[in-house]
Amino acid sequence: MTLPTRIGFCFGCGRSSAEGPRVLTASGDIIIGGIFPIHEAVDKENQSFVPRQKQCIRFQIRGLTRALAMINAIETMNKSPALADANITLGYWIQDSCSDVSTALAATAHFTQQVNCQARDNTSTCRQPVMAVIGAAYSEISIAIARQLTLQMIPQISYSSTAVVLSDKSRFPAFMRTIPNDKHQTAAMVSLLNTYGWNWVGIVTTDGNYGLSALDNFVSQASENGICVAFRSILPQSITNQDVKSAITQTAKTIIMNPKVQVIVSFAKPTHMMYLYRELKSQILKAGQNVESMKRVWVASDSWSSSVSLDGNLSLEDIGHVLGFTFKSENLSSFLKYLDRLEATAYADTENNSFVREFYMQINASKHYRNNELVSKAVKTLREHTEADTTFSVEMAVSAITQAVASICRSVDCRTAGRVQPWEVLKALWMQEFKLRQHTYMFDSNGDINLGYDVNMWRSDGEKSLIHDVIAEYHPQSNNFTYSSPQSLQDLRHVISKCSNSCVPGEFKKTADGQHTCCYECINCTDNYFSNSTDMDQCLRCDTDSEWSSAGSSSCQPKRIVFFCWQNDFAVVLLTFCALGILLVVLVSALFLHQRNTPIVKAAGGPLSQAILFSLIISYISAVMFVGRPNSLQCKARQVLFGLSFTLCVSCILVKTVQILLAFQFNPELQEALKKLYRPYIMITICVALQAAICISWLILKGPFNQINKNPTTLLEDCNEGSNLAFGVMLGYIAILVFVCFICAFKGRKLPQQYNETKFITFSMLLYLISWILFVPVHVTTSGLYRPAVEMVVILISNYGILSCHFFPKCYVILFKKEQNTNSAFRKNLYEYSNKSRDSVSVSTGSVSEKQSNSQSIILRASSLSVPKANSNTCRDETNCRGFHSCSIARKCLRRSISI
Secondary structure: OEEEEEEEEOOOOOOOOOOOOOOOEEEEOEEEEEEEOEEEEOOOOOOOOOOOOEEEEEEEEOHHHHHHHHHHHHHHHHOOHHHHHHOOOOOEEEEOOOOOHHHHHHHHHHEEEEEEEEHOOOOOOOOOOOEEEEEOOOOHHHHHHHHHHHHHHHOOOOOOOOOOOHHHOOEEEOEEEEEOHHHHHHHHHHHHHHHHHOOHHHHHHHHHHHHHHHHHHHHHHHHHHOOEEEEEEEEEOOOOOOHHHHHHHHHHHHHOOOOOOEEEEEEEOOOHHHHHHHHHHHHHHHHHOOHHHHHEEEEEOOOOOOOOOOOOOHHHHHHHHEEEEOOOOOHHHHHHHHHHHHHHHHHHHHOOOHHHHHHHHHHHHOOOHHHHHHHHEEEEEEEEOHHHHHHHHHHHHHHHHHHHHHHHOOOOOOOOOOOOOOHHHHHHOOOOOOOEEEEOOOOOOOOOOOEEEEEEEEEOOOOOEEEEEEEEEEEEOEEEEEEHHHHHHHHHHHHOOOOOOOOOOOOOOOOOOOOOOOOEEEEEEOOOEEOOOOOOOOOEOOOOOEEEEEOOOOOOOOOEEOOOOOOOOHHHHHHHHHHHHHHHHHHHHHHHOOOOOHHHHHHOOOOHHEEEEHHHHHHHHHHHOOOOOOHHHHHHHHHHHHHHHHHHHHHHHHHHHHHHHOOOOHHHHHHHHHHOOOOOHHHHHHHHHHHHHHHHHHHHHOOOOOEEEEEEEEEEEEEEEOHHHHHHHHHHHHHHHHHHHHHHHHOOOOOOOOOHHHHHHHHHHHHHHHHHHHHHHHHOOOOOOOOOHHHHHHHHHHHHHHHHHHHHHHHHHHHHHHOOOOOOHHHHHHHHHHHHHHOOHHHHOOHHHHHHHHHHHHHHHHHHHHOOOOOOOOOOOOOHHHHOHHHHHHHHHHHHHHHH
């Protein structure tokens, strides 16, 4: 096994830029190529038609640290058991891309020429071919050299090129990388912006493949997550481009003109950002503004998130907060020990290395250090510019190639030139896992290794150097963050980067035509709509069957179930009247039972009066059933009870009315007809039976039922009458009976006072008709809580009308006019009525005898209705009957009384 002749730089291998690309090499059985941006640009001022290598300018320390990381990794692997078992060593051939595509292509040509030499000549004059290439740093350069390396299927592993297009294996089959592509980084950025509610952001990027690819991915993912891009500034990728200054000036103006944009995402290079910060501060000071207005939250991509210092008169307090995304990393102990070994090396050992000489010259430009001091200063500077994530990515690339080569060389003599081809190494890389520091890794189907990202926050060490504190880890599989230092993020929660203020719950966003979706006005949700979180695009509809909301609501309220309840004030009043009515009916019934043998009670109908009072009690009870939470049985029972009870009441009154007419009817023919029809209990039974038939038909066909009416804010429980026609027929049937009573009573309104209830019947029936006629339009037009109360009021009016007109006058006579509640008083009343009737009859209308006969008939028929049995001494002699004009006529009256 052949080891490199020296650990560290290959002394004497440096070449001047005039002779070609400068390189660092070390011999070995397997050569690994490396392309690193040790310079930041090439000199484009001296243009010529003659093809020549351009001068590299702007030495870049971090490019040198990456190259040194590769050297350390190779030297470490040469000591590993894997290569010892295969009896081979690794060498390297590192070239400077100068951050320029053309220079990188020229360097890559040297790699491919050695492969072609071996394939063509297979002689010892050819140098050891390059089996794999590590690099490049920038996506634009990686894309260019990948096309060239793919021709020979030389595996290429990048440590920092993240353009998404490089994951396309149909175009770049030999390209691999130890980092995730930009699609994951932009997804992480979008997730971070969403975490803090920043939806109005600016973008600064470069015009290369990396910058434009990242821009496209970020804009696409941001749009899907409701994040708007207020502006996008694209800078020339080359620092030496003559348009860089004007582009940065315009970018600074754009940032200042958008004060609402407090978060800026940048995919630019570190140098771009330093220039931009300077220009921002300069323009703000020129405008006479406070430097505080320059502060922003800067979301840094992997391209500049590891910057180690701020140049000029800038400070971290000036620019605000910087949140950087870096690749996952491990400890740097191996590389730091390597730098320690370099520091221990004398300055003379590295004086022939062109990269290190130039680095030393830059350090020694301002101060003339002694050799040992210069080395110490150089190593310290290298430590400061070491990027943990990129160093780890380079180590992973070397480890992957090492284990792929070791697996091949166990069965093949790799020390013989030409025995191993690059494509075999590529195949082994795809097929096998590899280990690094006890962890196992493998390239996915896109040739990437996606370990996620670390999120670091910049802070100053009190001088110009920056410290990067890892505050969170991003997990691409779950698209979320694990925060290791939540306290560091407290200040960020106060940062607002929105075009419009957030719409609070109860409002929704309304975007004007032609504006960004993030620029909107907040509109209150309308009735029965709500929004329960901030910045909702539209309000949600309440379930109007059970919920409601007022305008501007953040939630739906359950609809309150209401009904005509027992606690309602109006219901309490009506129930009080019902209870009072029942009490009065019971008292009247008891009084009538007690006075059942008196003339006044008999004149009131005797047993029929008890039937009327019983029906009134049932009617009052039906009225009570209009109060309370309705159910199906209650809805059916209350109407049926009222219909049957009031039909019974009116039927009894109708019988009394017919009885009065029959007693005082003058027309003999009509009297005979009424006598044939007059069957009190049969009439009552038929009337009630007809109403019962109507109610039964109603219940069977389409009876009343309880229902829930959906009102805007309440659910009203009430009864639906089912068939309004049947309800109308029931009420109409009662109205017909009432009307018949009214007509009959009206005809007998001039009969004797003590015998005559027709005036009161007329009034009570008229009251019923008027109240129920008014009920119909009121019931039809009334809706809501008090609809049951309408019918309840009408029922109470009807009941109290019957009670007041039919029974209260009788009770008054019984209780306070007892002298009128005697047989003699009733006869006297009849006699006076008879004389009054006789005197009022005109002589011209008939003979005197006819008048007397008519008067006597009236008196006798009336007495037969109201007075109990005739006295046994009545009309036994003419003397006692002179007041009635004729004893024979009196006897005739007695017979009629008995018949009635």
